Amino acid sequence: xxxxxxxxxxxxxxxxxxxxxxxxxxxxxxxxxxxxxxxxxxxxxxxxxxxxxxxxxxxxxxxxxxxxxxxxxxxxxxxxxxxxxxxxxxxxxxxxxxxxxxxxxxxxxxxxxxxxxxxxxxxxxxxxxxxxxxxxxxxxxxxxxxxxxxxxxxxxxxxxxxxxxxxxxxxxxxxxxxxxxxxxxxxxxxxxxxxxxxxxxxxxxxxxxxxxxxxxxxxxxxxxxxxxxxxxxxxxxxxxxxxxxxxxxxxxxxxxxxxxxxxxxxxx
Numbered sequence: 609x610x611x612x613x614x615x616x617x618x619x620x621x622x623x624x625x626x627x628x629x630x631x632x633x634x635x636x637x638x639x640x641x642x643x644x645x646x647x648x649x650x651x652x653x654x655x656x657x658x659x660x661x662x663x664x665x666x667x668x669x670x671x672x673x674x675x676x677x678x679x680x681x682x683x684x685x686x687x688x689x690x691x692x693x694x695x696x697x698x699x700x701x702x703x704x705x706x707x708x709x710x711x712x713x714x715x716x717x718x719x720x721x722x723x724x725x726x727x728x729x730x731x732x733x734x735x736x737x738x739x740x741x742x743x744x745x746x747x748x749x750x751x752x753x754x755x756x757x758x759x760x761x762x763x764x765x766x767x768x769x770x771x772x773x774x775x776x777x778x779x780x781x782x783x784x785x786x787x788x789x790x791x792x793x794x795x796x797x798x799x800x801x802x803x804x805x806x807x808x809x810x811x812x813x814x815x816x817x818x819x820x821x822x823x824x825x826x827x828x829x830x831x832x833x834x835x836x837x838x839x840x841x842x843x844x845x846x847x848x849x850x851x852x853x854x855x856x857x858x859x860x861x862x863x864x865x866x867x868x869x870x871x872x873x874x875x876x
Contacts, residue, residue, distance in 0.1 A: 761800035812837035815873030829869040
């Protein structure tokens, strides 16, 4: 019998799993041999007679890989936490600064309003005091005027004024040899018991306002605004007045047309 005939025809073929394992083993062996030969090549080139050494390739186990991955994730988490904390701190600081500014603005507004109210109250109190003073002054003047008969007062007043005509005008003078305009009127009304203020401004409001078309002898004439008059004189009837005009004319009696007054008040 020939050798070929001696091979049993009923022998079972290797399984596919076994063939795969063998092929993998062969491939691994070949690849390992190539790697070892490549690693040993420089040494053999340097010394051909030196015995060949095997070189072990570094390998990482699955556990080592997992450890590195875990450490990397932990570091990333720490970095994220730090960044988030910094962002939160910056946002909180910004919000606090905004609230502080808002409170400061509200406080400044409150102080400004309080100051405005205080100024308004002060002004109102000053005006009320001024009105009360004027009212008291007028009441006192009215009471004084009522103490004597009007007819006798007017005659006495006019007599005194005519006796002063021709005397000198001197700024600030109150008699008896010289007068300024308000000094003369003050002295004249004092003869009948009426105490007028010293200057023309308050004298122009020291009585009841009357129309220039309804003047009576003894009425006080003024030039300028009521309360801010710059000149005063006394109406003596017949369309005339007596007053201390200026340093050139002195005390004179003139018609109203000579220097038309602005207004008049009834003092007697």
